[in-house]
Amino acid sequence: MCKTLIIEDNATFRQSLREILSNKFPSMLIGEAADGKEALQRIEDQLPDIIFMDIKLPGESGLKLTEKIKDMYPQIVIIILTSYNLPEYRDAAHQYGATHFLAKSSSTSNEIVELVESILSDMNQ
Numbered sequence: 001m002c003k004t005l006i007i008e009d010n011a012t013f014r015q016s017l018r019e020i021l022s023n024k025f026p027s028m029l030i031g032e033a034a035d036g037k038e039a040l041q042r043i044e045d046q047l048p049d050i051i052f053m054d055i056k057l058p059g060e061s062g063l064k065l066t067e068k069i070k071d072m073y074p075q076i077v078i079i080i081l082t083s084y085n086l087p088e089y090r091d092a093a094h095q096y097g098a099t100h101f102l103a104k105s106s107s108t109s110n111e112i113v114e115l116v117e118s119i120l121s122d123m124n125q
Contacts, residue, residue: 002120003029005048007039007065008081009057013104017052017081017112024113025120036060043069048076050119053098055082055089063096070097077119081107 004021008014011034018030031046033039035058043051051069055062066078077100080093085103093101100115 001027001029002050002123003031003046003048004050004052004116005031005033005039005042005046006052007033007036007057007062008052008054009034010054020109020112021116025116034058036062036065039065040068043073043076047073049123050116051076051078052081053078055080055084055093063092063098066093066098067096079115 002025006014006017008017014032014034018032021028021030029046031042031048033042037059053062053066057065062080062082066080069076069078078098079100079102080098081102081104082089083104085106090101102112102115
């Protein structure tokens with residue numbers, strides 16, 4: 001069973017992403033966090049397989065948080081999901097250890113689902 005954590009300060013977006021995932025992957029356990037402190041606690045408690053991470057979070061940036069998480073748990077797949085679809089953000093996301101990068105404004109539900117299906121397929125091999 002796959003465990004996913006959505007780290008996003010926008011509650012509406014967080015809920016929309018949760019609905020997309022729970023509709024397509026009904027057995028997926030989905031947790032949520034609105035900031036870095038809450039995220040680290042949830043990761044420690046639940047050890048997710050996949051994390052959706054916003055770059056702009058209250059307190060610590062999602063990039064720094066990604067780096068921390070990957071240092072502690074290198075096996076976790078981190079997907080940066082941000083409104084800032086710029087090459088420098090994409091490059092920084094990968095430098096900080098993110099596995100994937102998606103732009104909120106241009107990523108469709110189908111693209112998100114296809115990415116998760118691909119990740120799950122890789123995990124099961």
